Amino acid sequence: MGRCLHLGRNGKFERVHAGAGNGFEAAEPLAQPAGACEDVDYTDGAAFAFTCCGQDLDSDDMVDVMSADKRSALMSRIRGKDTGPELRVRKQLWRAGFRYRLHDKELPGKPDLVLPKWKTVVFVHGCFWHCHAGCPYFRLPKTRPDFWDEKLRRNQERDETAISALIDVGWRVAVVWECAVRSDPDAVGRKLAAWAGRGKGNIQIEGLDQKVRSRQLPLPRI
């Protein structure tokens, strides 16, 4: 029997079966796995995590289960699935007249959206992977707490470094939390559009208690 990978992105999950010789076979849709927030990062296709036959895997571990080519083909397939809540957020911005680039690799932190004309970037952050304090989607897994603690701390530092670098050179930054996108993507899009056009400072948009709210983004500590 081959191994299987549980993948997720944009709230959709699938199980991919690996056959002999690391060939990946048909993917089947997967109901959201229990503890998906712990296992699956569906906000950043480049650093997703998943379970493989019940074990935690790091992206480095993927090398063990599939070749670089296969991995990159699989990743681009996942990235290409631009449907769902994030797309709805973008549609609202587009409708409001904003034009953007996606996943700009040239900028610190590779922002999910870049609105060059407005010198504005948007990060869509998974609540677990980016440590959204006070959010129900953020809870430390019970297994291997030290591993997760260290991993998530590094993610947080990376975010702060990127945001700080962007602000230093005059970009405005919005962080949109996964909980907001899940709760009401259209409202998130409208709030982003209102802020991008007229708003001041840097904001975060969260979706706690079933309500989408925006507030100032705290300045990075570094």
Ligand SMILES: [Zn+2]
């Ligand atoms: Zn959250």
